[in-house]
Structures are given as C-alpha cells and as structure tokens.
Amino acid sequence: MKFLSLIVKSARRSKRRTVLTIMSVALAVFLFAALRAVLDGFNAATAGSSSTRIVTIRSTSLIFSMPTSHANGIRTIAGVQDLTWANWFGGIYKDPQNFFAQFAVEPESYLRMYPEIILEADQKKDFLEDRTACIVGDGLARRFGWKLGDRVVLQVGIPTYGTQDFDFTIRGIYQAGGSAVDNQSMLFNWKYADERSIEKGQVGWYVVKIDAPDHAPQISAAIDQQFANTPYETKTDTEKQFQSSFASMFGNLNLLLGSIALAVVVSTLFVAANTMAMSVRERTTEIAVMRTLGFPAQWIFLFIAGEGLLISIIGGVIGALLAWFVADGEKLGISGGFAPVFAVSPGNAAVGVGISALIGLIAGTIPAAMASRLKIVDALRRVA
Amino acid sequence: MLIELTDVRKKYRRDAIEIPVLDGVSMSVGEGDFLALMGPSGSGKSTLLNLLAGIDQPTSGTITIGGTTISGLSERGLAAWRSRHVGFIFQLYNLIPVLTAFENVELPLLLTRLSKKQRRDHVMVALDIVNLSDRAGHYPRQLSGGQEQRVAIARAIVTDPTLLLADEPTGDLDAKSGDEILTLLQRLNKEFRKTIIMVTHDPHAADRASHVYHLEKGTFVAA
Numbered sequence: 309m310k311f312l313s314l315i316v317k318s319a320r321r322s323k324r325r326t327v328l329t330i331m332s333v334a335l336a337v338f339l340f341a342a343l344r345a346v347l348d349g350f351n352a353a354t355a356g357s358s359s360t361r362i363v364t365i366r367s368t369s370l371i372f373s374m375p376t377s378h379a380n381g382i383r384t385i386a387g388v389q390d391l392t393w394a395n396w397f398g399g400i401y402k403d404p405q406n407f408f409a410q411f412a413v414e415p416e417s418y419l420r421m422y423p424e425i426i427l428e429a430d431q432k433k434d435f436l437e438d439r440t441a442c443i444v445g446d447g448l449a450r451r452f453g454w455k456l457g458d459r460v461v462l463q464v465g466i467p468t469y470g471t472q473d474f475d476f477t478i479r480g481i482y483q484a485g486g487s488a489v490d491n492q493s494m495l496f497n498w499k500y501a502d503e504r505s506i507e508k509g510q511v512g513w514y515v516v517k518i519d520a521p522d523h524a525p526q527i528s529a530a531i532d533q534q535f536a537n538t539p540y541e542t543k544t545d546t547e548k549q550f551q552s553s554f555a556s557m558f559g560n561l562n563l564l565l566g567s568i569a570l571a572v573v574v575s576t577l578f579v580a581a582n583t584m585a586m587s588v589r590e591r592t593t594e595i596a597v598m599r600t601l602g603f604p605a606q607w608i609f610l611f612i613a614g615e616g617l618l619i620s621i622i623g624g625v626i627g628a629l630l631a632w633f634v635a636d637g638e639k640l641g642i643s644g645g646f647a648p649v650f651a652v653s654p655g656n657a658a659v660g661v662g663i664s665a666l667i668g669l670i671a672g673t674i675p676a677a678m679a680s681r682l683k684i685v686d687a688l689r690r691v692a
Numbered sequence: 693m694l695i696e697l698t699d700v701r702k703k704y705r706r707d708a709i710e711i712p713v714l715d716g717v718s719m720s721v722g723e724g725d726f727l728a729l730m731g732p733s734g735s736g737k738s739t740l741l742n743l744l745a746g747i748d749q750p751t752s753g754t755i756t757i758g759g760t761t762i763s764g765l766s767e768r769g770l771a772a773w774r775s776r777h778v779g780f781i782f783q784l785y786n787l788i789p790v791l792t793a794f795e796n797v798e799l800p801l802l803l804t805r806l807s808k809k810q811r812r813d814h815v816m817v818a819l820d821i822v823n824l825s826d827r828a829g830h831y832p833r834q835l836s837g838g839q840e841q842r843v844a845i846a847r848a849i850v851t852d853p854t855l856l857l858a859d860e861p862t863g864d865l866d867a868k869s870g871d872e873i874l875t876l877l878q879r880l881n882k883e884f885r886k887t888i889i890m891v892t893h894d895p896h897a898a899d900r901a902s903h904v905y906h907l908e909k910g911t912f913v914a915a
Contacts, residue, residue, distance in 0.1 A: 310802050310808075311802065314802070317790045317791060317795075318790060320790065321789075321790045593786060594786070594788055597782070597786045597788070598788075598799070599747070599771070600745065600747055600774065600780050601774070601775065601780070601799060601800045601803070601847075602771050602772065602773075602774040602775020602776070602778075602800060602803050603771065603775075603803065604767075604768055604771045604772075605767065605768075605771070606768075684742075684747040684748070685742050685747055685748045688747075688782075
C-alpha cells in the first residue's frame with residue numbers, strides 16, 4: 309500500500325502526458341470492444357439461425373425480386389413443409405437518419421415460420437385482421453416511444469412503391485425470442501405494399517421450412533433447379549449460410565475488423581511504451597537517488613512497470629465503460645434488419661481491460677528494465 | 693576503526709582505454725570523525741565517496757565499514773546495506789519533486805518494517821533536527837536551495853545511519869545557506885556522533901571538518 313501511493317504520485321508527475329496516455333489506451337479499448345461487439349452480433353445472428361429454414365433469393369442478387377408464382381413451384385418440392393416471403397421496404401420515418409428495417413411480409417405464414425417473434429395472441433389477431441397494421445420490435449418501440457394504436461407514417465424510400473406515404477397503425481409490439489430475429493424492425497402486410505407497387509406480385513426472398521436439416525442441400529438444389537433457365541433464376545441457401553453471405557457482403561469482417569482492432573492496439577502499445585520510456589529518461593537522477601537510498605533494482609522495476617500498468621488499466625477501464633454505454637446498436641439505432649443487434653458484452657469489456665493491462669505491462673517492462681539496470685554512478689554523473 | 697580501506701584501486705574503461713582513478717588508496721576513519729576530502733577535479737574524491745557509499749565497486753582492494761566488507765557484497769546485499777548504514781547528501785539535493793518534504797524524508801523508511809505512525813515520528817524528528825518541521829507539507833519547488841538541502845540532510849539521517857556521506861553539500865548554495873548547512877553537519881557530528889565524510893572544493897568548508905585528506909591523481913598527498 310505504501311508503494312502504491314508512490315506509484316500514483318509518479319504517474320501524476322506530468323498530468324497532461326498521463327491523461328493523454330490514458331486517453332489513447334481508452335480509445336484503443338473502446339474501439340476493440342466496439343468492433344468485437346459488432347463481430348459477435350454477426351456471429352450470434354448466424355449461430356441463432358434455424359437449421360430447418362432455407363432462404364431463396366434471386367441468383368443475381370438479394371436486391372432483385374422474383375414473382376410470387378415461385379411459391380407454388382417451391383411448395384411442390386418434396387421435403388418442403390411451409391413457406392413465407394418478405395420484401396425489403398426501405399421507407400423513411402420523418403428523417404433518413406431515423407433508419408430502421410421495415411419488411412413487407414406475408415403475415416400469417418411469417419409468424420408461423422418465425423416462432424422467435426414473440427407476440428401476444430390478441431396483438432397477433434389485430435395484426436392479421438388489419439391490412440395497414442404493423443408490428444414493431446420492443447427495442448424499436450422504445451427508441452421512438454411508440455405504443456399500441458400509434459400511427460406511423462413512412463415516406464417511400466424505393467421508387468417501386470410509388471410516391472404516396474404509407475400509413476400504419478401499430479397493432480403489436482413483439483419481443484425477439486432468439487438471435488435470428490431482432491427487436492429493431494417493423495413488419496407489415498406484404499399486400500399493403502404490393503397494391504401500390506409498380507411491379508405487382510414481386511417478393512424479395514422466400515423462407516422455406518424443410519422437414520430435416522440433412523435434406524437442406526437436396527431441397528435447395530431442387531428449388532434452384534426448378535427455376536433454372538427462367539428469367540428469375542434463384543439461389544437457395546440455409547438460413548445460416550444466408551446470414552453468413554450477407555455478412556460477407558461487407559467483406560471478410562473477421563479479418564477486416566480484427567485487423568483494425570489489432571492495429572489500434574499495437575499503435576497504442578508503441579505510444580504507451582514511448583511515453584513510459586520518456587518518463588523514465590526524465591527520471592534518471594531520481595531513480596539513481598532511490599537506488600542510493602537502498603531501493604533494490606527489482607523494486608525500481610516494479611515501480612516503473614506498476615506505473616505503466618496503472619495508467620494503462622485506468623485507460624482500459626474508461627474505454628471499456630465508454631464502449632459499454634455507447635457501443636450499443638439499439639441505443640444508436642443502427643441495429644435491425646440485416647444489421648446485427650450488437651452491444652458490448654461483459655466478456656468483451658473484460659477482454660478490453662485485459663488488453664489494456666497487457667499494453668501497460670509490455671509498455672512498462674522495457675523502460676522498467678532500463679531503469680532497474682541503470683548504474684547508479686553513471687546515472688548521477690549524467691546530471692551532475 | 694569504523695572504516696578501513698586497504699589498497700583500493702579503481703579503473704574505468706572508456707572504449708579500449710583504461711583510466712585509473714584511484715591508485716592504491718588506504719585509509720582508516722574512526723567512529724565520530726568528520727573528514728573532508730579535497731582535491732582538484734578528476735583526483736578521484738567523488739569516486740572514493742561512491743565506493744564508501746557502496747554505489748560503486750573497487751577494481752581491487754577491500755573496503756570494510758562497521759565490520760562489513762562491502763567490496764564483497766552483491767548488488768542486492770549492497771542495496772540492503774546502504775539502506776541501513778549510509779545517509780547520502782548530494783550537491784544538487786536531489787529531492788523527488790512530486791513528493792513533499794515529509795514524503796521525501798520518509799522515502800528511506802519505506803524500506804523498513806516501521807508502522808506508518810513510527811515512520812511519521814521518525815520523519816518529524818529528522819525535520820525538527822534540520823529545523824524544517826513547519827515545511828513538512830511543502831514540495832521542493834516551494835523551498836529555497838538551503839531548505840532543500842536541509843530536507844536532503846533530514847532524508848539522510850532519518851534512518852539513523854552509521855555513516856553520512858556528503859558530495860559537495862554547499863556547492864550549489866550561497867555563502868549564508870552553505871554556512872548553515874556546514875553548521876548543521878557539525879552539529880550532527882558533535883551532538884549526534886555521526887561519522888561524516890564530505891567531499892569539497894571549498895577550504896572554508898573543509899575547515900569545519902576534524903580531519904582533511906587531499907587526493908591527487910588517485911592517491912592521498914600531504915596538504
């Protein structure tokens with residue numbers, strides 16, 4: 309304890325430098341924890357996918373649609389138990405900055421397909437009975453302060469749906485029962501969108517329930533085979549593959565975000581090490597004086613390394629707390645739809661603090677070794 | 693005798709060249725002596741002081757202080773020995789700027805097993821001896837040069853060491869402050885029976901000592 313106050317006083321020697329070092333470590337940990345949270349969000353969405361759901365999209369791209377008549381063809385394939393479809397709507401709520409995902413879905417089959425969408429029975433009934441009804445995730449409702457019965461007006465974002473605003477009434481607020489669905493989206497009746505669409509009878513993707521996970525490759529192949537050489541060729545994958553391929557649209561996220569996090573951590577390590585080395589160089593005489601007073605070299609090592617560790621861990625804790633409060637997809641309103649729901653987990657925050665400790669340890673070790681090896685007479689002579 | 697030096701030699705190596713600094717120095721210092729070491733720059737007096745303080749090791753010869761042959765001690769052993777037996781006073785005071793006068797004086801006591809209260813008592817006694825009890829909470833930057841040196845002396849005596857070593861303790865002070873420091877050292881020698889070895893260029897400072905040794909080119913010479 310008596311030495312801790314000595315370490316703290318030393319760390320406060322140059323307040324500006326210490327604060328800047330703490331901030332650089334905090335920023336590194338913040339970025340690390342936030343990037344890990346986004347990656348974990350993608351991984352959780354993939355991991356939470358059902359193995360008995362497969363997704364059919366246009367072979368060219370997800371952004372191209374296909375006719376509802378495909379549904380009849382898919383239903384005839386052996387092993388197909390159920391089917392639903394959805395469209396990306398892309399409406400604007402008051403301002404483009406208020407982004408959230410809206411899906412035009414076939415209500416009954418969609419809710420049947422996704423039991424993870426937890427909706428009270430009376431709300432489900434209201435949703436199915438009202439053509440302009442919508443249901444929203446509880447996270448989205450919290451974000452905009454919506455409640456049952458509220459009217460929501462969306463401006464058209466994709467020209468296919470004309471120019472007239474869409475009026476919706478919130479008939480249900482659902483909870484997400486698994487990571488395959490999120491609580492940041494809005495679902496409404498596909499027919500409402502279709503009747504105003506320039507191209508009638510078009511859907512973005514089909515979700516097909518199959519009888520057994522083992523049959524996914526054959527059924528997927530059969531679906532795609534059925535529409536081969538038509539104007540609307542398809543590409544069918546398991547839901548997990550679909551989620552993964554969506555994530556891969558951003559490139560190799562693990563490599564990309566991982567590289568950024570590593571670069572930030574390593575550059576911070578250099579900054580912290582340089583700062584510690586500068587600090588030790590400035591204290592050459594003091595270290596020599598302490599050695600003269602009888603402080604063993606090992607203790608000098610521990611003082612310097614301890615100081616680096618202390619500064620770094622303070623930065624790490626600040627960065628982790630900052631990430632905990634700020635890097636939350638729900639609060640920021642950037643989760644939902646295909647973007648993962650992400651938030652910094654206690655594990656990520658702890659790893660961030662651990663990394664800060666590692667930075668402090670490595671950054672402090674070299675100057676600490678230099679300081680402890682200093683020959684007292686040489687150090688005193690350097691200044692005298 | 694408290695201190696016995698026998699044929700102590702010290703050479704420094706600069707690249708391939710060996711530079712002899714002390715050339716077979718032998719001396720004896722009794723307990724309670726106040727010794728002044730004089731000599732021109734490069735004569736080896738600071739080197740001799742460093743060897744006596746155990747912060748440097750002789751190339752050959754033996755140094756025995758209080759019955760301990762320090763020239764044979766390991767680095768760690770020397771550190772422990774220094775903390776118990778040596779109080780060192782530097783020309784430039786060398787106080788730790790982020791610590792108060794009290795904390796600077798307390799520093800050597802952190803190496804002991806004394807309780808916080810015991811440490812506090814020792815520090816206040818040391819500050820009282822140097823007449824700076826009222827400046828305990830001041831930082832070095834808030835003190836004059838003379839006051840800083842008195843805090844450094846308090847730091848040197850707080851562990852009640854066997855030996856006080858002073859490397860030009862008045863070299864950075866004005867005449868009045870320097871005189872006060874020398875009076876203080878004399879008091880420590882006479883009143884508290886501290887053995888003091890002081891390196892100085894100043895003959896007036898050397899006059900305060902009970903014995904004066906002259907070093908030239910690494911050996912003692914007659915004054």
